[in-house]
Amino acid sequence: MTKLVLVPVDGSAHARQAIEFAVDWARNHDAKLHLLHVPDLPSASELAFVDRYSIDVSKTTQRLEMIGQDIVAEAMDMVRAKDFTAVEGSVSIGNPAQQITDKAKDLKADLIVMGSRGMGDFKSLLVGSVSHKVMQHAPCTCVVVR
Numbered sequence: 001m002t003k004l005v006l007v008p009v010d011g012s013a014h015a016r017q018a019i020e021f022a023v024d025w026a027r028n029h030d031a032k033l034h035l036l037h038v039p040d041l042p043s044a045s046e047l048a049f050v051d052r053y054s055i056d057v058s059k060t061t062q063r064l065e066m067i068g069q070d071i072v073a074e075a076m077d078m079v080r081a082k083d084f085t086a087v088e089g090s091v092s093i094g095n096p097a098q099q100i101t102d103k104a105k106d107l108k109a110d111l112i113v114m115g116s117r118g119m120g121d122f123k124s125l126l127v128g129s130v131s132h133k134v135m136q137h138a139p140c141t142c143v144v145v146r
């Protein structure tokens with residue numbers, strides 16, 4: 001049966017490295033790819049200020065979703081440029097680690113391939129907080145590329 005590899009992408013160079021690895025793996029294992037971006041919503045404490053600054057949360061969410069679609073589209077282009085066409089993509093809004101884990105369960109993914117780091121600039125940890133949490137809760141094997 002065709003295998004499914006979930007590749008969470010955040011537009012970072014690390015995620016691009018993960019895509020490279022995932023395409024090679026998929027080619028060798030008769031697998032297809034699913035690229036996922038998860039726009040992170042403002043935290044509850046940030047949302048407490050929404051009224052004070054007249055922020056329209058639904059518009060903010062819409063914009064985050066549009067940016068997310070662009071991040072996925074760029075990643076899809078990168079995969080297709082490597083002559084690999086068995087690829088789909090999606091955007092799920094919410095907590096990144098939670099959404100990635102849920103998507104892996106929904107799709108019955110055989111493998112998750114992600115970068116060790118991402119767009120965050122707090123570099124004191126070995127891996128970023130998203131890859132750390134996904135490794136802990138993933139329902140399948142998880143490869144962290146570095």
Ligand SMILES: Nc1ncnc2c1ncn2[C@@H]1O[C@H](COP(=O)(O)OP(=O)(O)OP(=O)(O)O)[C@@H](O)[C@H]1O
Nearest residue numbers: 008009015038114115117118119120128129130131
């Ligand atoms: N919002 C996201 N949507 C989809 N995938 C993501 C997202 N954020 C991170 N990833 C995936 O996780 C990998 C590691 O990123 P992570 O966010 O854990 O590191 P970081 O940005 O350096 O650290 P932190 O976010 O904790 O400051 C990325 O290369 C990418 O594969």
Ligand SMILES: [Mg+2]
Nearest residue numbers: 118119120128
């Ligand atoms: Mg990050």
